[in-house]
Amino acid sequence: MQNELIKNIDLALSSLEMNLIKEVNKRKRVISHLPHSQKLSAINLVKYLTLRNVDLKGLQNNLHEMGLSSLASSEGHIHRQLQAIRERLGKNYKEQELDPCDVLWSTETMKNKTRSLFGEKETEDQPYIMVTFDASFVNDYPFIKNLLMNGMNVARINCAHDDESVWESLIQLIKKACAKTGKSCRIYMDLAGPKIRTNIINKGQKKGRVKVKEGDVIWLSESNEGFAKKDIVISPNETGILSKLKKGDRVFIDDGVIKGIAEFIKGDKVGIRLMRISSEKKQIKAEKGINFPDTELDVSPLTEFDKACIPFICENADIVGYSFVRNPSDIVFLDSIIKQTGKKHPLYVFKIETPQAVKNLPDILFEGMKHEIFGIMIARGDLAVEIGFERMGEIQEEILWICEAAHVPVIWATQVLENLNKSGLATRSEITDAGHAAQAECIMINKGPHTIKVLSTLKNILKRTAEHKVKKRFTFRPLNIARNFIQGKNNFE
Numbered sequence: 001m002q003n004e005l006i007k008n009i010d011l012a013l014s015s016l017e018m019n020l021i022k023e024v025n026k027r028k029r030v031i032s033h034l035p036h037s038q039k040l041s042a043i044n045l046v047k048y049l050t051l052r053n054v055d056l057k058g059l060q061n062n063l064h065e066m067g068l069s070s071l072a073s074s075e076g077h078i079h080r081q082l083q084a085i086r087e088r089l090g091k092n093y094k095e096q097e098l099d100p101c102d103v104l105w106s107t108e109t110m111k112n113k114t115r116s117l118f119g120e121k122e123t124e125d126q127p128y129i130m131v132t133f134d135a136s137f138v139n140d141y142p143f144i145k146n147l148l149m150n151g152m153n154v155a156r157i158n159c160a161h162d163d164e165s166v167w168e169s170l171i172q173l174i175k176k177a178c179a180k181t182g183k184s185c186r187i188y189m190d191l192a193g194p195k196i197r198t199n200i201i202n203k204g205q206k207k208g209r210v211k212v213k214e215g216d217v218i219w220l221s222e223s224n225e226g227f228a229k230k231d232i233v234i235s236p237n238e239t240g241i242l243s244k245l246k247k248g249d250r251v252f253i254d255d256g257v258i259k260g261i262a263e264f265i266k267g268d269k270v271g272i273r274l275m276r277i278s279s280e281k282k283q284i285k286a287e288k289g290i291n292f293p294d295t296e297l298d299v300s301p302l303t304e305f306d307k308a309c310i311p312f313i314c315e316n317a318d319i320v321g322y323s324f325v326r327n328p329s330d331i332v333f334l335d336s337i338i339k340q341t342g343k344k345h346p347l348y349v350f351k352i353e354t355p356q357a358v359k360n361l362p363d364i365l366f367e368g369m370k371h372e373i374f375g376i377m378i379a380r381g382d383l384a385v386e387i388g389f390e391r392m393g394e395i396q397e398e399i400l401w402i403c404e405a406a407h408v409p410v411i412w413a414t415q416v417l418e419n420l421n422k423s424g425l426a427t428r429s430e431i432t433d434a435g436h437a438a439q440a441e442c443i444m445i446n447k448g449p450h451t452i453k454v455l456s457t458l459k460n461i462l463k464r465t466a467e468h469k470v471k472k473r474f475t476f477r478p479l480n481i482a483r484n485f486i487q488g489k490n491n492f493e
Helices: 002-026 028-032 036-051 057-065 075-088 103-118 141-149 164-181 304-316 328-341 355-359 361-368 380-387 389-405 418-423 428-439 451-466 480-486
Strands: 128-133 154-158 186-190 209-211 217-220 250-253 258-266 269-277 283-285 319-322 347-352 374-379 410-413 442-445
Touching (some): 002 036, 002 057, 002 075, 036 075, 036 361, 036 480, 103 347, 128 451, 141 451, 304 328, 319 328, 328 347, 328 361, 347 355, 347 361, 355 361, 355 380, 355 480, 361 389, 361 480, 374 380, 380 389, 380 410, 389 410, 428 442, 428 451, 442 451
Parallel strands (some): 128 442, 154 186, 186 319, 347 374, 410 442
Antiparallel strands (some): 217 269
């Protein structure tokens, strides 16, 4: 019976291996145009996505029963791991048949790419730590120096706030602190990107807020013409959005606090039925974010303000964060804008914060691979609102796996130890979340009155996590991201 099981396992592995090679051959021409340093990573990514296009739970259970590798935690060297199992079962490979992307090459490649993106650091086995800066730091050089001494490796400046004079002052203080302490710190600057916000243009306009309750209908419109005085009318600050909405599309306001459904489409006016209001003060305020997770919006990821910021970023930043990337053409667009400046090219980090970006992640990675070094940020704030909080745990795992297969460093961002940062006291759940963040290559924390305490706590958590980091066996159910890619629903062919 055991011999029969071994035979069935090897037949399944043989079929999988042939499929991996077939899918890579279909994409040989495109892979050949990538930089040499990215070719093996691109091949491994195709192979991993091919594997994740099918349900392998049964095979994994059989492998586990036989005391063999179940392929879990092998994202970065998936074909070579499969070959290693077949070798244990008696398969003899010729040297040239063995995949060169083995565990040692994969591990070293990820380390080198991470170091190239984020710089040098003292603790090799722990993630980098990114700290968000703002104007309040300008007059506090000792605090910036203290951040460096307590583990900050990357300083984040959000271009949505302050101006070039503030950014310049912050950068000079960071460089001064680095020179004084001998510590390394990369400068990361986030492009603001398009942020769709509420503009109250009818009832409640003067106060900048309007009371609502569940079951109410509010209207989205670019003007208040044709409405009664009692009607609640919100105008998004971006034009051309409302024509894209369809009946049944979800609409979220104020980081998901308010949920609505598009119920009435009347020309350029959309009636939204409010389904849930998750706050004590049931009101809509001006300048709150609006998310349209079900709607394919034709909004440029680069605003005119972003374009104006790019020359300064190119001159002063090591890394540029690209907000609301949805597909490869968005990356091509940023490339063209930076090329027009004639200035040096900062390293890219693409922020994954929309359902479209999740779906198109493989294509975004392949477009990114035209550059030798780049990273991905899991921007959990907007992403959680867009895909739903209940799916966030699942999606962030998938992003981590796929980026590991591509040997692309990941930044884990938004609400890391947020309660500790604000109040000085951590919740149990955010301590667990911080430990989970250790899977990423870099962890971003926001500004707050207890940032030094957050750094100290985070370093302690990461040190303990590093001692037993890989301890869970995952099963390979099919991933929608992989299925879309293999079935040709993505662009990379």
